[in-house]
Amino acid sequence: MTFNRIRDNIGDIxxxxxxxxxxxxxxxxxxxxxxxxxxxFAHGTSTCYMAAALEEQGDGSIVxxxxxxxxxxxxxxxxxxxxxxxxxxxxxxxxxxxxxxxLKNMIERQTSGNxxxxxxxxxxxxxxxxxxxxxxxxxxxxxxLVPGGWVLFDDLDWTYDRSSIRNDDWVKAMPDxxxxxxxxxxxxxxxxxxxxxxxxFRREGRWGWAQKKSDLPGHSDAQLDSIYLxxxxxxxxxxxxxxxxxxxxxxxx
Numbered sequence: 001m002t003f004n005r006i007r008d009n010i011g012d013i014x015x016x017x018x019x020x021x022x023x024x025x026x027x028x029x030x031x032x033x034x035x036x037x038x039x040x041f042a043h044g045t046s047t048c049y050m051a052a053a054l055e056e057q058g059d060g061s062i063v064x065x066x067x068x069x070x071x072x073x074x075x076x077x078x079x080x081x082x083x084x085x086x087x088x089x090x091x092x093x094x095x096x097x098x099x100x101x102x103l104k105n106m107i108e109r110q111t112s113g114n115x116x117x118x119x120x121x122x123x124x125x126x127x128x129x130x131x132x133x134x135x136x137x138x139x140x141x142x143x144x145l146v147p148g149g150w151v152l153f154d155d156l157d158w159t160y161d162r163s164s165i166r167n168d169d170w171v172k173a174m175p176d177x178x179x180x181x182x183x184x185x186x187x188x189x190x191x192x193x194x195x196x197x198x199x200x201f202r203r204e205g206r207w208g209w210a211q212k213k214s215d216l217p218g219h220s221d222a223q224l225d226s227i228y229l230x231x232x233x234x235x236x237x238x239x240x241x242x243x244x245x246x247x248x249x250x251x252x253x
Contacts (some may be wrong), residue, residue: 001086006052009084013075015042020207021049023227024124027150028053028060030223033122037144038064039099039137040127041092044077050124051086062090063106063120065099066127098133103140110144118146126154129163131183138191142198147214153192156185156206184208204228 003025007018016024027033028050036054041047041064054060070076071094081087095102110117123141128134134153141151160171161179171179188208193201200211200221211221 001052001055001084003052006049006084010045010048010080013043013045013080016046016049019231021046023231024049025053026227026230027224028122029057030227031122031150032057033150034060035120035122035146036060036062037120037123037141038062039103039123039125039141041066041077042070042126043073043075044080044090044092046124046126047077047090047092048080048084048086051081051089052084054089055086060089063093064090065093065095065102067096067098068094070094099127100133100136100140103137103144107140107143116143118144118149120144121146121149123149123151124154125151129155129158129184131181131186134184135187135191138187138195142195142212145212147212148216148219149212151192151198151210151212153184153188153208154206156188156203156208157182158184158206200224 003022006025007021010018010021024046028036034054036050038047038050044064047062047064051062054062064077066077075083077090077092081090081092093102106119107116110119120141123145125134125137125141127137138151145151159180159182160166160174161176163171165171166179185208188203192198192208192210195210197213198210199213200209202209202221202224209221209224211219
């Protein structure tokens with residue numbers, strides 16, 4: 001499915017913008033990701049952008065995990081997948097109390113003779129936004145990620161005290177420093193950047209990328225560089241066109 005088609009199909013359904021969706025879409029096509037793990041899908045918007053790329057390239061699958069409350073979202077992931085026709089590429093899983101438990105189940109299934117066989121080549125983490133579950137999730141994902149696989153964290157800058165749930169009683173009861181700390185940034189800075197099995201680290205806005213080391217030919221971050229360069233040129237072009245349009249309007253007024 002082309003990007004323009006999936007963008008028009010999804011419209012303004014939260015929680016992923018079309019700009020971010022295009023980066024995910026182009027990344028999957030450029031790097032030929034085929035076995036994707038997503039932690040935290042909410043409505044399933046990001047899932048659909050990734051699944052559209054898989055359909056466009058002709059193969060691949062996504063396992064995506066969230067808690068049971070995601071069933072009650074409007075629209076929920078099932079209705080969005082049916083609407084876009086992308087259900088064949090996606091397996092939604094619901095896990096309580098956290099997707100770390102489902103990761104435990106995956107590791108058990110992939111383990112033989114005390115060795116875990118990796119099974120994913122890309123993991124997008126956009127779920128709990130907290131140190132405890134997502135710090136653990138990173139180490140569990142590392143076991144499931146093939147050499148050369150990528151992990152992407154969303155919301156590096158997210159904090160409880162600036163979130164939509166900041167006035168909930170359970171959030172108010174948190175220590176002030178816990179509420180004010182961007183916890184995914186700390187996961188990325190203190191765990192991901194220091195992990196000996198990863199390289200090609202990249203921060204782009206609220207996103208943090210890292211690639212698992214590999215001896216395979218062609219292992220690099222050049223394709224990711226190209227995607228962001230294209231995005232930057234596109235953004236600059238749009239801003240330039242807007243400036244020209246404004247000048248023309250002023251002259252004609």
